Amino acid sequence: MEAVSVDSALHSEDREHSNSLLLELENLGINHSMSKVVVCLFHHPNSSSLDMQIRCDLRQPEISQVVKNLEHLNILEKAKVKNTGRGRPSYRYSLSKSLPECIDILLRLEQQKIDEKLHQMAEIRSLAEQISGKSE
Numbered sequence: 001m002e003a004v005s006v007d008s009a010l011h012s013e014d015r016e017h018s019n020s021l022l023l024e025l026e027n028l029g030i031n032h033s034m035s036k037v038v039v040c041l042f043h044h045p046n047s048s049s050l051d052m053q054i055r056c057d058l059r060q061p062e063i064s065q066v067v068k069n070l071e072h073l074n075i076l077e078k079a080k081v082k083n084t085g086r087g088r089p090s091y092r093y094s095l096s097k098s099l100p101e102c103i104d105i106l107l108r109l110e111q112q113k114i115d116e117k118l119h120q121m122a123e124i125r126s127l128a129e130q131i132s133g134k135s136e
Contacts, residue, residue, distance in 0.1 A: 014043065021103075029113075030106050033058055037066045038075070038095065038102050045094035046079075052093070067093065073109075075102045 018039050025035040036056040041047060044055060052063050070076035077096040080089055095102055 018043070025103075025106065028107075028110055030110055031066075031069075033062050034066050034069060034106070037063065037070065038099070038106070041076075041093060041095045042099040042102075046092045047094070048081075048090060048092055073105055075105055 022032070022035050022039060026032050033056070036058065037052055040052055040055045044051065047055070049060065049063050049067070052058065053060055056063070058066075067076065067078075071078065075095060075097050077094045079092045079094075081092055083089055097105075
């Protein structure tokens, strides 16, 4: 399992609580990179992609995928930074909701996955009962 950690610049109590939150989310099966970015943006709103890469110890492709997913969930605000030169536009990112609201959204997604698995398990049991009833 990947080490759970957040920005070492945080106050020790904030860091401890954030690390505990990340560990619990990971234990539940929620995407580790997504959890890290949400917690990072809570502590450091208005972060660039590079800021998140450094603070979350994630690679740029991971950050891009997480940003895309968080935008899809409507929990990320993206502000375009005025570019002085050529090249790709750059953005600053912040949470569009409170940390508890963001976590609730992630938990609801996980609950949907659990509900789907429970439904699949019920289907499997039903099929097994149908098969065993026919063979007797």
